[in-house]
Amino acid sequence: MTVSQIDEEVAKLLELKAQLGGDDGKQTFVLKTAKGTRDYNPKQMAIREKVFNTIVSCFKRHGAETIDTPVFELKETLTGKYGEDSKLIYDLKDQGGELLSLRYDLTVPFARYLAMNKITNIKRYHIAKVYRRDNPAMTRGRYREFYQCDFDIAGQYDPMIPDAECLKIVYEILSELDLGDFHIKVNDRRILDGMFAVCGVPDEKFRTICSTVDKLDKMLWEDVKNEMVKEKGLTEEAADQIGEYVSMQGGMDLAERLLHDPKLSQSKQACAGLTDMKQLFSYLQLFQITDKVVFDLSLARGLDYYTGVIYEAVLCQTLQAPTPAPAEQNGAVSGEEGGVSVGSVAGGGRYDGLVGMFDPKGRKVPCVGVSIGIERIFSIMEQKLSAEKVRTTETQVLVASAQKNLLEERLRLTAELWNAGIKAELLYKKNPKLLTQLQHCEETGIPLVAILGEQELKDGVVKVRNVATREEVRKLYKFAAEINKFVSCC
């Protein structure tokens, strides 16, 4: 029996037991979330909200709309889009009706949406969870349920203008999130294909050799070469020629030089890719982001559907152990070299053929997009903030009482604060101790406490204390009229 078979048997037996009412009605549940998934607690949610705000602000700054699609699609919508990875798709049980699968990414549902609604141009972002029955590595930030943050530009436009904007977006987001130094590798599927052709790789081996090259940031060249020659049957000579090209890195100069490379320039595809690469760099110069962008011939993203420029952003920082290592989502890859983790945090590229796969007449809608590897970023932010106190509420004032029997007064004042748009709380006890109330402020970071007492009520005032400095002011307290003075002091 395998481990997963055992898990399954156990689950079946427990379910049977639960149905039988087991343990005198007190059913013993396995109290856990599904394998590879997790809850987000309030602190994690506060961090998540902060990261999303930064990303969404950037997408909106670039004029993007947003859409949403269902969490599951018809199974056939996903069929034939992910190559070997299709085995990682979650299917729903056949309970009668349609056969459904959980979405594997946001790109295929986006293409389905465009074709279905006959949309030929749109700039949209989509932030949602996707599902992969992958081997989870939770401590390394790899989950079976995880967020993707996608930004895509669909439409027939002049070359490389939207592509350059995608890179600008990655640059802005990674700069604003302040995750440390990063660089963005750029390549082009056509340059890769051209390179394979001139190095003598047979057409039918392009994809498989491409996925081997894709491992270069995790494996040494020797091992990559071995896989090409021994496993995939490439000649040693072809592998060595590829090895020369994939060690090249540069900028516009490299693209220029390769356009005159005696071998590579024989490939029309490669030349088209190299010409576009030059154009791309000229736009990146106008955007002043070439300091972080590298034309890197070893970049070969896995997904089948890319047709042109591809890119991937990598953090340069050396993380300390225990390291939440790279999320390998969306084909984003990760590298580890002796305890030092370097992680991919964004990736994407051009996919001009995908929408056409959904159109009955095969009409193409050119697309280019980028996906931010948000789980990896969450992990880094959580790690950064692990020692710090992160507020999980935004409460401005706690309405407290110094004596007994003031619940009604507390309720009345709290409601007035709510009605005035002030974030306020009270403890749900009739007679809480003042100390308990002040402790609640300190634990949850509430900055102000409004303290009601018999004397203050007689005087028609309320005492407002700054929790941190213990400074106190007595404010006029005429329930409705003076509310604005109260607001201004908050």
Added chain:
Amino acid sequence: MTVSQIDEEVAKLLELKAQLGGDDGKQTFVLKTAKGTRDYNPKQMAIREKVFNTIVSCFKRHGAETIDTPVFELKETLTGKYGEDSKLIYDLKDQGGELLSLRYDLTVPFARYLAMNKITNIKRYHIAKVYRRDNPAMTRGRYREFYQCDFDIAGQYDPMIPDAECLKIVYEILSELDLGDFHIKVNDRRILDGMFAVCGVPDEKFRTICSTVDKLDKMLWEDVKNEMVKEKGLTEEAADQIGEYVSMQGGMDLAERLLHDPKLSQSKQACAGLTDMKQLFSYLQLFQITDKVVFDLSLARGLDYYTGVIYEAVLCQTLQAPTPAPAEQNGAVSGEEGGVSVGSVAGGGRYDGLVGMFDPKGRKVPCVGVSIGIERIFSIMEQKLSAEKVRTTETQVLVASAQKNLLEERLRLTAELWNAGIKAELLYKKNPKLLTQLQHCEETGIPLVAILGEQELKDGVVKVRNVATREEVRKLYKFAAEINKFVSCC
């Protein structure tokens, strides 16, 4: 063969065809979303964002934290929580490993979260999609995938204080969303149970009679009575006695009166419920929301897990056909009377036993909460805004050119605007016509257009036009230094 069997066969055949490559590689897909689900287009998303902002602001004003849980749970986590409705749960296919189901609501995952993390008090909200294999009625706003917006207070507190806050929240949200007049029905599971007892309903029939009473807002009393007597075997006398009680509506006065009702006061349970009801109304008076709250003995929410106060908010407005009628989510019910739809838009109650079902030692955590029926609210908002233009982007400026060959200048200025935090766009064409650029502003509601021209570039200025008024100003245009002047004009 049934229709769903046919659908299924067709889906299987189409998938087989797709695998075989069918149609010369151009596969014919059924271009649709899964039954009972829909995409949100940008306009719908803009409305959704607006509604969520109102709701989340209210939750935050009341000091709530937020959590998130996975979209699927272990199947056994959901077992035995939903009574008859369990048949509506979506199961995942057994692909090896754990047996999983999509969440049916947010309350059971919340209870699982509390028990798993041994949390005994928290005030949290959770906005997420839930899944029910119900008969969809899309035009009436009933979907198989739909949002729930839940706010819950867990913890051992003095009676009715958190319960009153939940009602205050419903009052605030429905007022702010401006959906028209509404009222909130309140009742208590203990009053219902006490009423059933004193009317002579046998203990084992409480739940089934309760679910019949629950239909009173959709069915006439005669039909409800019929179901009780003929289908559920109640005596005519018992049914008539129930009929008298469930026609009662009032406020604190009614609770007071029923405490002295010769029959009902014989039930300890009913008395406990009525005493709490009086207490609740005293707090609602302090909150000044009794104008919309009705103590209604016919309110009997379906879900098994309620143990105390229950409530439901209903819109009073008469909707015009074609009416997106009530979403019956979370047990929220809906009523239709000859073309006039009156819909439940929020509901909830106290469930003190649910968390204990997950705790190995059965330790209870008292909880009270409310769920906002957001799909129904989306439908109403969409209907309200259907004729209006809703902006789907927030772009402030389009960077345009009046002559050819100014792409580089446009790219440079746009990047500077982005860097200054201004929401800006440009058309992705080398030489777009000025008219095309202005049309883009008008179609998408961009208020300003920055127009670059040869003369302006020579003069070091940029012309900024207000799209609506056509007013123009010439701004100094020194790429970096003058950017702030530009900002201030936006």
